[in-house]
Amino acid sequence: MTKTKTKKGATALPLNTILNGDCVDAMNALPAESVDLIFADPPYNLQLRGDLHRPDNSQVDAVDDAWDQFASFDAYDLFTRDWLKAAQRLLKPNGAIWVIGSYHNVFRVGAAMQDAGFWILNDVVWRKSNPMPNFRGKRLTNAHETLIWASKGEGAKYTFNYEALKALNEGVQMRSDWVLPICTGHERLKDDKGDKAHPTQKPESLLHRVLLGTTNPGDVVLDPFFGTGTTGAVAKMLGRDFIGIEREVAYRKVAEKRLAKVRKFDREALQVTASKRAEPRVPFGQLIERGMLRPGEELFSMNKRFKAKVRADGTLVGGDHRGSIHQVGAALEGAPSCNGWTYWCIKRDGKPISIDVFRQQIRAEMAERPN
Amino acid sequence: MTKTKTKKGATALPLNTILNGDCVDAMNALPAESVDLIFADPPYNLQLRGDLHRPDNSQVDAVDDAWDQFASFDAYDLFTRDWLKAAQRLLKPNGAIWVIGSYHNVFRVGAAMQDAGFWILNDVVWRKSNPMPNFRGKRLTNAHETLIWASKGEGAKYTFNYEALKALNEGVQMRSDWVLPICTGHERLKDDKGDKAHPTQKPESLLHRVLLGTTNPGDVVLDPFFGTGTTGAVAKMLGRDFIGIEREVAYRKVAEKRLAKVRKFDREALQVTASKRAEPRVPFGQLIERGMLRPGEELFSMNKRFKAKVRADGTLVGGDHRGSIHQVGAALEGAPSCNGWTYWCIKRDGKPISIDVFRQQIRAEMAERPN
């Protein structure tokens, strides 16, 4: 596995290797300006308090590892500024960096990146298609994570494969929000006991898009928080060289085993990101938020037998019934079910129109600029 | 337009008014702990270099106003920490704050919020359904902005209308990514010359979701960067009071004109799907006192695995366990907790019914004859 390559007289790089130890020390031991891309998935500094149970009473397996514990925001900032400084030194002048985080840490990381001189090119939102819900109903479902993409400094060049990403996105410019599922099933690595090998393994589809879009074949990609080696695996598939740094022996072992199995140009890997979209679901509430319908307005049924009033949260009140457009329609008709979209009408310019017309308008907008 | 309301002897608030001047001075002139929600859309500190042209050589009307210019990150940080401190002072203990930004400023703002003691509840991605493309093809389409929602501090309470947002989203939990169009068409305010009145006018749909989800009717909402008054307009529609602060006379004028035209939704429409948590508590013992259940009767669990006997004091005996309906349910299931109301059933006319039905009967009576 260990190979080295000599770059025109410079110190040899430990390519396609996982280095042991602290990431700052390991980075500082490598030659300056020798790496094309850094992908970093640092600890998020989640500050979890007690246990959390699902409504079915099963317990959520929390991220409570020692490596995610910091005494304070200040301690986390010191840690962050340290490794970012080492990363700055290591990048080639035209290199770039990606960092992923959540609201717990990403604001501090982003500010530290700007302070370290990195020039932010985009922030990218990874919208999870299957996130864990908010079981207590106390907040919004935390359904995304944020990636920051930055060049080495203001005015620095960087690699951006515009056409490749456009092609990945069915011919339209790739946007800053990416819908991808979390890492589950057979892709999720297990340890000897059958438990997950790492609490926060990232999906290969995410790294595929990052590396395809912002590196070239033969580039050197460094991951200072290598974990189970998703960055290395995708780099190998795509014909890039990688350097991993990981201090936990258990993660290194799993990563070594994983990487040994990876073959370059795995066709399956290229299919991971391709996803077909069904007709998008439009919540009725959007018609109110967008001002297409006003709270307090009156709908009437297609057969003109019933009326109902729209409320600000997208529910209806009709007779004694309140609920969704479907529920109230079904209740009034005494039917087991009802498609509220085609059941309810409203007067516009004196003429009755189906509320489904508004849904079609929204879908048309979405179709114009998909994903 | 100018109204005031006196809060139990405290200084009167200038409700439903646009205050002139610097937002920090204006906030500091208001009484401490007097505001339920702050919505802030501060300058983004866009660092645009030179003019931007579309492929057809038409020029993009960029944000180049003086109020968006800062000499350095440090200057922007000072400005940010200043107004956040004033905002902290102004919020009621159970108040909350929303701040919107882009990658240019949101990381610095988020870090400053954490440093000021705010406790982040969610970051929310406003995914624009119709963003401006990246004309040069050098980066990803910047298709989103980020909102940060935070309570006044760790452990502080906050308003969250879970059921209303769930209703808005067709019955599934609202997520942290919101798809909404940018402000265009008739909603986009124009000045006398027909140009857009403000470079970054936010859509009303965005504020609708924020205010519906995290305030109650009658709450006081303050916007220290009022602009053309989207926050005020939606607050007025939704029956909330607002206070705006805006130092540019041109924006104030546009906002005044806009607000005069806004009508409040009718009272019934503002009723929103309520949470069960708000319903009155019914002691299980009342079912026995009222003769709905008789001591000695046998309950069985929803899953039919366990039985328990009702005692005269409203406790149960099941297996070796005795105690409340919740305690016995949890003990029998070996679960950390159990909602006895939905767990236990009883036979009536040969059919199993949930004991929660009896609670609902009592609650319905209480609603008819309050006190």
Next chain:
DNA sequence: CCGACACCTGAATCGTCAT
């Protein structure tokens, strides 16, 4: 081999009130 269904799981800052 297929469909139905039960079961499991995911970077989570996930109560409130009375005593």
Next chain:
DNA sequence: CATGACGATTCAGGTGTCG
């Protein structure tokens, strides 16, 4: 302020078993 009782709360998708 600590403690304990009450009781509210989940979505998408994969895996594996059974008939």
